[in-house]
Amino acid sequence: MQRQVNAVDFWRGYALVAIFINHIPQNFYEHLTHKNFSLSDSAELFVFLAGWSLRHVVGRPDDPRPTPDLLFRLFGRAITLYVAQMAIALLAIAMLAAAALVLVNPLFLEWHNAAAIFYDPVRAHIGLVLLSHQLGYFNILPLYVVLLTIAPFVAIVHRYAPNILLPISVAIYLVSLVFGITVPTWPVDGQWFFNPLCWQLIFVLGFSMSRDRGAGGWVKRNIRWLRFIAAPIVIGLSLMGWFNLWWDPTKVPEPRLLFIIGKTFVTPIRLIQFMALIALMSAAYPYIVKVVPSLVEFLSRLGRNSLPVFCVGSVLSLAGQIVRFAYGGGLLVDTLLVGSGIVALSLVAWMAEWRSRKD
Amino acid sequence: MAVAEGLVKSMRTTALVACLLMCWNASEPAIAQQPPPGQPATGASQSTLQRMCSEGAEIGFGQAQLPNSARVLRERKQLRVLAMGATPLNVRDQTQGHYALVEKMIESSIKGVDVDIIDRGVSGELARDGAERIKTEVALVNPDLVFWQVGVADALALTPAGDLKLTLTRTIVWLKEHNVDIVLIGLRYQRSLAGNEGFQRIRKVIRDVVREQGILRIGHYESIEALDRVRRQQGEPTSELDLTDAGSNCLADFLSRALAVGLFAKPKPRDPFEKPPGGALPGAPPPSPPSSKDPGK
Numbered sequence: 001m002q003r004q005v006n007a008v009d010f011w012r013g014y015a016l017v018a019i020f021i022n023h024i025p026q027n028f029y030e031h032l033t034h035k036n037f038s039l040s041d042s043a044e045l046f047v048f049l050a051g052w053s054l055r056h057v058v059g060r061p062d063d064p065r066p067t068p069d070l071l072f073r074l075f076g077r078a079i080t081l082y083v084a085q086m087a088i089a090l091l092a093i094a095m096l097a098a099a100a101l102v103l104v105n106p107l108f109l110e111w112h113n114a115a116a117i118f119y120d121p122v123r124a125h126i127g128l129v130l131l132s133h134q135l136g137y138f139n140i141l142p143l144y145v146v147l148l149t150i151a152p153f154v155a156i157v158h159r160y161a162p163n164i165l166l167p168i169s170v171a172i173y174l175v176s177l178v179f180g181i182t183v184p185t186w187p188v189d190g191q192w193f194f195n196p197l198c199w200q201l202i203f204v205l206g207f208s209m210s211r212d213r214g215a216g217g218w219v220k221r222n223i224r225w226l227r228f229i230a231a232p233i234v235i236g237l238s239l240m241g242w243f244n245l246w247w248d249p250t251k252v253p254e255p256r257l258l259f260i261i262g263k264t265f266v267t268p269i270r271l272i273q274f275m276a277l278i279a280l281m282s283a284a285y286p287y288i289v290k291v292v293p294s295l296v297e298f299l300s301r302l303g304r305n306s307l308p309v310f311c312v313g314s315v316l317s318l319a320g321q322i323v324r325f326a327y328g329g330g331l332l333v334d335t336l337l338v339g340s341g342i343v344a345l346s347l348v349a350w351m352a353e354w355r356s357r358k359d
Numbered sequence: 360m361a362v363a364e365g366l367v368k369s370m371r372t373t374a375l376v377a378c379l380l381m382c383w384n385a386s387e388p389a390i391a392q393q394p395p396p397g398q399p400a401t402g403a404s405q406s407t408l409q410r411m412c413s414e415g416a417e418i419g420f421g422q423a424q425l426p427n428s429a430r431v432l433r434e435r436k437q438l439r440v441l442a443m444g445a446t447p448l449n450v451r452d453q454t455q456g457h458y459a460l461v462e463k464m465i466e467s468s469i470k471g472v473d474v475d476i477i478d479r480g481v482s483g484e485l486a487r488d489g490a491e492r493i494k495t496e497v498a499l500v501n502p503d504l505v506f507w508q509v510g511v512a513d514a515l516a517l518t519p520a521g522d523l524k525l526t527l528t529r530t531i532v533w534l535k536e537h538n539v540d541i542v543l544i545g546l547r548y549q550r551s552l553a554g555n556e557g558f559q560r561i562r563k564v565i566r567d568v569v570r571e572q573g574i575l576r577i578g579h580y581e582s583i584e585a586l587d588r589v590r591r592q593q594g595e596p597t598s599e600l601d602l603t604d605a606g607s608n609c610l611a612d613f614l615s616r617a618l619a620v621g622l623f624a625k626p627k628p629r630d631p632f633e634k635p636p637g638g639a640l641p642g643a644p645p646p647s648p649p650s651s652k653d654p655g656k
Contacts, residue, residue: 025485026516104551106603107511110445113482119604136483180499189458189478249498250537262495321516328557329517 002353005300007285012049013299016309018042020341023137023317024324028334037238039261040274043140043194044202046310048278049303050144051206058155061213067159071152078148081307082131085141088311089128092135092318093117099322108322112136116188123187132186134193138314143194147203154204162214169204172197177257177265191264198265205275227283230276237273302345305352312348316341425540425575425621431503432622437473438465441500443489444508444544445482457611464615469622477502483512486523490530497539505534506614508544514552514561523561527568535572542575542617543568547606548583550599575621577613579606 003009018033019042035041057073059065065073093114100108109118112135116124127133131142157165175181176197183192209216219226240246252259261269289296302309320337327333428438442458458476465474479496481489486509493505513523527543534541545565552558562580569576583606590597597605 025512026518104599105549106599107515107547107549107552109603111483111512111515113445115445115482136481188482190480193481249494252498256498260495260498262492324517325515 002356003304005289005296007282008049008052009300009303010285010288010296011045011281011299012053012303012306013301013309014303015042015045015049016302016306016313016345017299017342019046019140019310020313020317020345021338023314024320024334024337026329027320027324027338028329028331029338034277037242038234038273038277039237039241039270040277041263043263044266044270044274045278046140047143047147047199047202048206048209048274050147051203051208052210054151054155054203054207055210057151058158058207061211064159067156070155074148074152074155078145078151081141081145081148084307084311085131085138085145086129088141088314089135089138091315092138095315095318095322099326103322103326112138112318113188120187127186127188130186132184133188134185136193137317139193141310141314143192143196143199146196147200150200151203154207158207158211162211166204166208166215169201173201177267178255180255180257182264193264195264195266201271202266202274209278223279223282227279230279233273233276234280237269298346301349301353305349308348308352309345313341313345316344425504425542425618427538427540428504428618429622432469432472436471438475438504439500439502440474440476440504440506441493441496441502442476442478442480442506442508443493443496444480444484444506445511460611461614464611465618468615468619476506480508485512485516485518486510486526486530487518490526493530494533497534497537502539504540504542504618506542506544510546510561510565514546514558517557518561520560520564524564524568527565528572531568531572531574540574540621542577542614542621544577544579544610544614545569546580548580548587548602550587550602553584575617577610577617579610579613582609582613 018035021027021029021033022035022042024030033042057065057077058070064070092112096108096111096114097118100106109115113133114135116127116133124133131145134142154165157168176195181197182195183197185191208214209219211217212220246261247259249256249260257265257267259267259269261267263270266274320341323337324333432438458478462474462476466472477500479492479500481492484492489507489509493507496502497505509527510523531541543565546558546562549558565576583602586605587597587602
């Protein structure tokens with residue numbers, strides 16, 4: 001049974017399109033996505049809505065899904081995501097190799113952290129499977145795999161002790177920030193671009209906000225005046241970004257991660273801006289439905305089929321980068337790339353729904 | 360089949376470079392590396408490879424030094440380095456990270472120095488994104504020196520040269536204001552991109568910024584370009600993969616030598632980016648100056 005058009009699917013569809021566009025850097029349309037006016041970007045939105053969608057699996061408070069069934073489904077979903085990540089990583093590696101051969105340019109073999117795959121394959125393939133080696137722009141799904149792996153614990157804690165879920169999540173987040181704890185990569189020295197110890201908070205916030213009790217219920221009851229607070233936060237931080245009025249990160253007190261702006265640790269300022277943005281987005285949705293219902297229908301379809309759309313979008317954005325390099329950028333090429341890409345994403349979503357109807 | 364042959368050749372050259380590097384004997388007085396005994400270089404092409412690694416770091420030095428790092432070394436014999444940009448792969452020794460090798464080479468070059476390189480590189484990251492992260496990472500890591508491998512992702516993403524120049528200049532100025540030295544690791548030489556207008560424009564921007572800001576640059580483009588020319592003149596054309604390997608293998612040497620010279624060497628009287636007198640790099644056949652292929656000039 002296909003879900004009705006709703007705000008969550010709509011915004012998730014928007015996030016998918018924005019991620020696709022942003023992952024073709026320097027293309028004309030990249031300058032139009034909301035990351036240009038906002039501290040946070042589509043990655044936060046995507047993870048938050050993933051957490052929100054967890055409520056569909058957990059079930060209603062008056063009719064919860066049986067715990068064994070819940071655990072089975074969530075672990076199953078995590079495995080599906082893991083397999084999807086392996087598939088698109090393999091495709092990306094093949095595309096980079098093909099580009100290097102066809103365009104006679106070995107730089108492609110080193111692009112987006114692929115060098116280890118081609119020059120240190122023994123260890124890099126182990127790293128790929130362990131998710132400790134990630135290709136650039138292919139690092140959201142590994143985070144999502146981790147989040148869905150912890151999702152059963154999130155769901156269980158919420159079921160039996162709902163009031164401690166958010167405090168636990170905030171505590172992990174703060175400990176990670178205060179002590180700079182992160183997840184290392186291997187075999188290439190480094191750290192996960194999306195630190196799961198911090199990004200789990202956005203996922204848990206998404207889940208908590210989706211509920212009618214606890215923090216989610218409080219936010220829903222007070223959303224009107226919360227939006228009055230959110231608006232100046234979003235506008236003020238956008239203006240600060242626009243005019244580059246940020247404070248010097250070396251001048252802030254310790255622990256510095258609490259005061260600086262960073263994506264890897266989704267630092268508090270970025271997190272607060274994102275939550276404020278979410279409050280405003282939730283207000284905008286009813287108006288968007290009235291003004292452009294066809295757009296809502298279109299993006300909701302993408303959002304309903306987020307995994308295949310995300311996977312195809314990731315591969316197409318890499319293809320877009322290669323094509324851009326081979327043929328040069330410019331408005332015409334960028335329009336063709338982005339336009340054909342979005343049409344392809346739409347086809348993928350349509351095919352996924354057509355298949356599920358047939359089944 | 361061609362790919363397999365290329366890979367085999369590539370592996371052969373890697374082994375050759377590795378062998379040569381083992382017996383590399385640097386002639387710079389500031390650099391105290393000694394070759395392992397009993398491993399002399401053999402053959403003209405081997406000598407050429409050896410020379411390229413040992414000369415590459417010189418090409419980009421200019422008169423720039425590392426004043427903050429030199430002061431820190433005098434005071435506490437410890438150097439904290441932040442590495443940004445794509446992490447170079449250590450083809451030569453895959454049992455340790457690239458920067459672990461650089462740490463060891465620097466520590467063996469400069470007696471009594473403890474070097475700690477913190478790798479925060481993100482492969483494929485554009486300069487504009489890296490520039491934002493550098494400020495954050497400087498606040499978190501508190502480095503004395505930054506290695507920034509920059510330009511490749513921007514060249515592939517067709518970043519406008521003006522934007523890149525502005526980004527680099529602003530970031531370098533910011534680092535100087537915060538008493539942090541910087542070494543730029545520029546583009547790698549690729550034969551297929553030698554005539555690519557966009558690639559060469561990015562390369563020129565990096566060179567221009569280095570010159571204007573008086574900082575160090577690792578000139579491994581010029582080194583590998585010279586290697587390619589020498590090999591072709593010797594009738595042993597090198598594949599693109601071989602050149603890539605050579606670039607990877609030499610980078611650790613370039614970095615450690617650059618650091619040693621930047622810390623201790625006296626300023627050179629001439630601008631090394633300009634065509635050398637007689638048009639020759641030391642130990643190499645006459646190269647065409649960088650500007651000859653640079654459509655931006």
